Amino acid sequence: MNNDHNSLGNPFDHRQSLVHGRGCDCTTCTDEKQVAATIASSDDTDTPSASAPQQQEEMMDRVVESALVRGMFGHSDIHRRQFMKLVGGGTVAAALASLFPMDAIKAAVKDGLGPLEKTRLDVGFVPITCATPIIMAHPMGFYERYGLDVSVIKTAGWAVARDKSLNREYDAAHMLTPMPLAMTLGAGSNPEHFIMPAVENINGQAIVLHNDHQDKRDPRQWKGFTFGVPFEYSMHNFLLRYYVAEHGLDPDQDIQIRVIPPPEMVANLRAGNIDGFLSPDPFNQRAVYERIGFIHLLTKEIWEGHPCCAFATSAQFARENPNTYGALLRAIIDATQYSSDPANRSEIAEAIAPTNYLNQPVTVIEQVLTGTFADGLGEVQRVPDRIDFDPFPWHSMAVWILTQMKRWGYIEGHVDYQQIARDVYLATDAREVMRELGYEAPEENARNYEIMGKTFDYTQPEAYLESFAIRRS
Numbered sequence: 001m002n003n004d005h006n007s008l009g010n011p012f013d014h015r016q017s018l019v020h021g022r023g024c025d026c027t028t029c030t031d032e033k034q035v036a037a038t039i040a041s042s043d044d045t046d047t048p049s050a051s052a053p054q055q056q057e058e059m060m061d062r063v064v065e066s067a068l069v070r071g072m073f074g075h076s077d078i079h080r081r082q083f084m085k086l087v088g089g090g091t092v093a094a095a096l097a098s099l100f101p102m103d104a105i106k107a108a109v110k111d112g113l114g115p116l117e118k119t120r121l122d123v124g125f126v127p128i129t130c131a132t133p134i135i136m137a138h139p140m141g142f143y144e145r146y147g148l149d150v151s152v153i154k155t156a157g158w159a160v161a162r163d164k165s166l167n168r169e170y171d172a173a174h175m176l177t178p179m180p181l182a183m184t185l186g187a188g189s190n191p192e193h194f195i196m197p198a199v200e201n202i203n204g205q206a207i208v209l210h211n212d213h214q215d216k217r218d219p220r221q222w223k224g225f226t227f228g229v230p231f232e233y234s235m236h237n238f239l240l241r242y243y244v245a246e247h248g249l250d251p252d253q254d255i256q257i258r259v260i261p262p263p264e265m266v267a268n269l270r271a272g273n274i275d276g277f278l279s280p281d282p283f284n285q286r287a288v289y290e291r292i293g294f295i296h297l298l299t300k301e302i303w304e305g306h307p308c309c310a311f312a313t314s315a316q317f318a319r320e321n322p323n324t325y326g327a328l329l330r331a332i333i334d335a336t337q338y339s340s341d342p343a344n345r346s347e348i349a350e351a352i353a354p355t356n357y358l359n360q361p362v363t364v365i366e367q368v369l370t371g372t373f374a375d376g377l378g379e380v381q382r383v384p385d386r387i388d389f390d391p392f393p394w395h396s397m398a399v400w401i402l403t404q405m406k407r408w409g410y411i412e413g414h415v416d417y418q419q420i421a422r423d424v425y426l427a428t429d430a431r432e433v434m435r436e437l438g439y440e441a442p443e444e445n446a447r448n449y450e451i452m453g454k455t456f457d458y459t460q461p462e463a464y465l466e467s468f469a470i471r472r473s
Contacts, residue, residue, distance in 0.1 A: 011069035012089030014081045066144060068096060114323040116147055121328065124155045124164055124173040126230075127358045128262050128280040129368050129387060130201045130309035131174040133335035135352045142335040146327040154356065157261035158231035162189060165314065172313035172328060174200065178401045180312045180424050182233040187410050193315040196393055197426040197433075198332050200309040201339075204368075204387035205236055205299040206284040207243070209276040210269055214294060214377070219247035228260035228268060228277035235308055238404040239299050240278040245470040246452050252408070252472070269293050280308065281368040281387065282360050287376070289364050294376030298386055303451045305390075307397045326433075332391070333433050339389040345369040392430050395421035396446035396458035403456075403465045409472035417461045421446075 010016055069092075073080040084092060125131040135152060137143050143150040153170070155161045162179060164170045166189060180194040181187075209216070216222065222244065229237040241251040249255060260268055265283045268274050270292050277283075278299070287293035299306060311332045318325040338344055349365040352358050358365060367373035371386040398421035405411045427445040434441035449456045456464055465473065 010089070011066045011080065012084060012093045014084035014089060016081075065093075065096075066141065072096075114326075116324045116327055117321040118171070118324045119147060120149045120151075121171040121324070122151050122153055122169065123328075124153045124161050124170040126155050126157060126161060126174060126262060127360075128309070129282050129352075129358070129365060130204050130280045132348060132352060132369070132387075133200055133332055133339050133389060133391075134174045134311060135357050136339065136348050137331055137335035139351045139357075140335070140338075140348075142331045142338070143328075145334070146331045148324070148327055148331060150328075150331075152357075156263075158234070165194070165312075166190070166192060168314075171317060172311065175310050175312040176231055176234040176236075177307040177310045177397065178233040178235065178238065178405065179231075180310070181398060181401055181420065182405070182410070184420065184424050185411055187405065188233060194312055194424065195315050195318060195426050196310045196312045196424055197329050197429040198311040198336065198391040199307050199393050199397075200311055200332075200336060200389065200391075202305050202307055202388050202390050203298070203300040203385060204308045205239065205278060205280055207240070207276060207278050207296045207299070208265075208269070208284050208287050208293045208376075209296045210272070210274075210293050211291070211376070213275060217296065219244055219249065222275070223249060223254045225275040226256040226258060226273070228258050228265050228274045228279065230262045230265075230279060231259055232410070233405075235299075235306060235401070236278045236280070238401065238408075239302055239306065241408060242404065242451070243297075243302055245468065248470075250470050266290060266292060282358065282364045285364050285368050285373055286360065288374050289361070291376075295373075295381075298383065300383075300385065303449065305388075305449075306451075307394075310393070311391075329429065329433050330437065333430065333439070334437055336389045336391040337434075337437070337439050342370065342384060391434065392442055393425040393427055394442075394446055395425050395427055396449065396456075398425045399446070399458045399461050400449065400451075400456055403461050406473050407465055407468060407471045412473070415461075417458075 069080060073083065123134060125134050138150060138152045155164070155173075158176060158179065161170070161173050161175060162183065165173045165175075166183070175194075175196070177196065177199065180196040183189055183192055183194045185191060227240060229240060231237065237257065240257065244251050244255060251257060258274065260274070260277070262280055262283050265274075265277045265279045266287050269277065269287055270290070276293070276296070284295055288295060311329075313325065313328075339348060346366055346369075349362050349369050353360055353362045353365055368387055371384040372380065372382050373386070375381050395418070399417045402411070402415055402417050402420060406415055422445075431441040446458050448458060454467075465471070
């Protein structure tokens with residue numbers, strides 16, 4: 001579904017909310033409606049025009065005004081509207097103009113970004129906490145900061161997200177980190193070059209088992225089990241395969257792995273269709289919340305800092321719309337960095353909980369984002385980096401994923417690991433934008449990892465692949 005666009009509303013107009021959509025039912029928006037009922041009872045003739053900007057120049061001007069006003073009120077729309085009602089929007093606009101060189105700021109923003117080829121974009125997302133930066137950038141104003149009017153579109157699952165991206169129904173999308181690699185290579189679809197200039201989140205997954213299996217904590221006891229994963233080309237699938245294989249089970253012979261869209265994971269666990277799943281949150285925590293399952297293991301215990309989801313688009317979109325692509329990447333990296341601060345997590349949980357986003361209880365999302373959570377085994381765990389947000393797309397992450405795709409037969413023959421990684425995971429783009437926005441960025445593009453006690457040397461992918469006793473290739 002498309003969300004309403006309030007983000008480009010007049011920030012000086014007390015009658016306009018700048019957050020979420022008209023049908024949003026979150027606590028913030030419920031409070032907003034109550035405030036609106038009180039403060040909108042009479043017109044404010046001192047308020048500048050409330051009409052939304054239609055031309056790109058006007059949109060960029062509104063972006064600057066909105067960013068300044070939001071910052072003045074700490075992004076509290078309730079306080080902004082109350083103050084505008086009390087003092088008058090026109091008075092505030094005049095005062096702000098006297099304090100800041102507004103025309104110069106607006107001109108600098110336009111010159112810095114260049115003319116945007118497109119301002120209205122459709123960006124798909126699957127409703128999971130891994131999509132946090134892409135989702136929260138909508139209600140919290142990160143897209144508008146860069147002159148973009150973005151519809152974030154809830155998508156049922158990854159096959160749909162892939163197909164809509166390939167069919168150009170989406171300008172960009174929230175994807176699983178293996179997906180742009182698979183799409184570029186033609187694994188599971190016709191080949192088309194997709195690029196991934198930013199990781200959305202690291203960690204953020206878990207293995208959940210049905211409560212009936214609390215006595216089966218040793219994976220060697222899982223022979224004959226059926227597990228759900230959200231997509232074949234997912235870190236969930238590759239981490240589950242890696243984990244059980246390290247415990248002596250062949251994932252293609254000793255267990256069954258089924259692709260199940262994330263929103264359907266808990267229902268399938270409840271019905272007994274699966275014994276467990278390796279899924280993105282909030283569905284791991286939702287299984288605990290519903291008292292159906294327990295968290296066996298957070299995937300960060302398999303690989304600390306592993307990639308999960310990402311922001312991706314076609315190489316064609318970036319080539320044909322370079323300024324729009326740059327603005328969108330800035331918005332995503334900015335939102336990802338904001339999400340990385342634990343102090344912002346509770347606020348973000350409130351922002352992304354509503355029906356048009358995750359449609360989950362705030363308490364479930366907050367347990368995931370803050371890392372203080374019930375594990376379903378009677379304990380409260382405190383793992384602050386249960387999920388974290390780091391936008392840098394390391395080439396070595398891509399190389400590891402490619403080794404696992406080849407290990408399990410998803411790709412065959414010669415694989416130019418390093419070249420594919422460079423073509424798809426755009427570390428240089430991410431580094432430039434991160435530094436431009438004042439964030440630290442790594443100097444190098446690749447590094448080695450320790451995964452379940454085994455060193456992955458990204459410079460020796462074939463030797464790494466051949467070191468596994470259980471494999472298809």
